[in-house]
Amino acid sequence: MITPYMTDEELKAAAYQDFLEIKMKVQISLEQFGHNLTLRPGQQRLIHSLMETKTIHTKAKNTWNICFVNDNYSAKLDGNFFINYFVYLPLHHGEHVDFLFMSILPDFLLQRVSSHFLQRYKERYLDCNQVNLLGMHPALYFMYKNPDRSEVYYQPENWTEEDLKEKTFLISAQGLSVVKIIDKMVVYITFLDQENLSRYKSQVYEEESYLKDYRKFAEAKKDAKLWQALYKKMYADPDKAKKYLLKFLSKSDLNQEDSDVMNKLMDNWDDIIDFQNRMSDYVDKMKKEEQPKSLFDVGVEMKKKMKRGGGD
Known part of the structure; x- marks a missing residue:
């Protein structure tokens, strides 16, 4: 039986056993709910929002x-509906209540919404915006109204090394969530309000924009104009670019070979920037003569430079 005294790993293991037991029941119930929404020819439905709840008891007494x-009903969807579903369990410990949310489809994922997170969510979003919860518990309302939660690589300057290893941000329509991500499990720690969202949004956007460009950069050598445009955008401020890249690397699992390459890049950062500047000047020169098709030959020199571990 799941208890509030279990560790996150123990909760995940116990919930997974329940998942194996109930996933088919949830899928059948989901299909039945969708079937009940289907209209026969000539039928109409005036209710614009439908909700149904039920409970499932497991062998472990959970x-x-x-x-x-379903809140997007349309008579013109040709019988197709998008249905939100939530499988959750309240976890009482004294006066506080955490919530476990378990995803069934397409695969198992456990999310633990802490009582501290819920308190901050109520204070920083629900109460100040006088939100109508539609009869839902705040935990369910958060999950329902923030389906667009996605990880960002923004990291506050005051985070410790331990924080960097364990925590990250999820950004969504209503704010920022500080979470801990474990394999197949997300623990919601605290919620930051719209003021924080506005304050961090430009920084988050700038970092995410840099990382998107970084992913394009390796292939850009095939197009000199694209390479130069990306370079000028990404390295206009070399110190900021280095900071963003280091943050990204701290959150990435690199194999030994890639790790060695990136370490050499960091060790020779100033030389690399100097060489990249000369490559950009080279492109300007080639533009006046003829459009280069590729920067591959020039890139060979940069690879040799990194391999030597220094500049001229």
Whole structure:
């Protein structure tokens, strides 16, 4: 039986056993809910939002609540509906309550929403915006109204090495969530409000924009104009570019070969920037003569430079 005294790893293991037991039941219930929404020819439905809840008891004596929600009904969807579903279990410990949310489809994922997170969510978003919860618990409302949660690589300057290893941010429509990500499990620690979202948004956007360009950079050598445009955008401020790249690397799992390459890049950062500047000047020169098709030959010199571990 799941108890509030379990560690996150123990909760995940116990929830996974329940997942194996109930996943088919949830899928059948989901299909039944969708079937009940289907209209026969000539029928109309005036209700614009539908919700259905039920419970499932497992052999381990856990009671999971299932909530199906359809709030985008249209008579012109040709019988196709998008249905939100939530499988959750309240975890009481004294006066506080955490919530476990378990994803069934397409695969198992456990999310633990802490009581501290919920308190901050209520204070920093629900109460100040006088939000109508539609009869939902704040934990369910958060999951329902923030389906667009995605990880960003923004990291506050005051985070310790331990924080950097364990925590990250998820950004969504209503704010920023500080979370801990474990394999197949996400633990919600605290919620930052719209003021924080506005304050961090430009920084988050700038870092994410840099990383998107970074992913394009390796292939850009095939197009001199694209390479130069990306370079001028990414390395206009070399110190900031280095900081963003280091943050990205701290969150990435690199194999030994890639790790060695990136370490050499950091050790020779000033030389690399100097060489990149000369490559950009080379492109300007070639533009006046003829459009180069590729920077591959020039790139060979940079690879040799990194391999030597220094500049001229």
